[in-house]
Amino acid sequence: MRFLLLFLCLLGISCSGQKGVPKDKADGSMQNSKELQLVLVDNYSGVEDSEFQIVRDPKTLRNFFIQINKTRKPGLPIPEVDFSKELLLIYCAGTTLGVGGTELFVIEDYKDNIVVGPKERIPSGKEITNITTTPFSIYKMPLTPKEISFHKSD
Template structure:
């Protein structure tokens, strides 16, 4: 009987531990602005040159996923987006050494434009790894009439 109660307690603790971990991850997805949310991030896009895209329709999103899923079996699922209310920002960092380095950072938000740039990767992740990756990230934000731009880091 004690063994059964102990097993149930351990099972309950492990399940609630998983819930806490996913909640922490969800909280960390909000960047500088509550409007910019990380939807998906991965280290392998297969896109070797740095690029930035503003996606306003499902066809463009589907084309991006066709490209990144060429080498995946099974492929990454296409996120559900209401393009009547939201748009997506896709940043591919190109070929890099190390992992990560593909998240966006809000640089400027004026009356008529919004400018994003790459979030700097910590040097410790770059220095000690010999892994070559092609990271990307997809961020979601509310639909805006403002011009959206991208500025590469110096």
């Protein structure tokens, strides 16, 4: 009798796990081009000037990681990306003081192009502010035929 009760409880728990997936997320794709999904962020890229890249192929991504992993042992792993469905946006903020960093967001989504730009993250009071860093962030978004442009706020 106990085994039957235990079996029914386990069956009920395992079946309820399938109900939690929202219908719009069930296919695993991002429908809205405004969605930028953070893939990786780090404080040391080695890129001294502000730089924005759109990565549409694995070779370009590999070259970027060769550059940022020059002084790392072990290096950061290259994220896996399905370039037939997604593209990557890489933003290197250049040399900055502190570890607050920046994040990318969509400023405007027009009919023929998407404008993205950085937004500074506000560091907490506990962070050390006399450290020079070269932060970068990598975001992925659905593949789009729209032109993607970068606008750095003044």
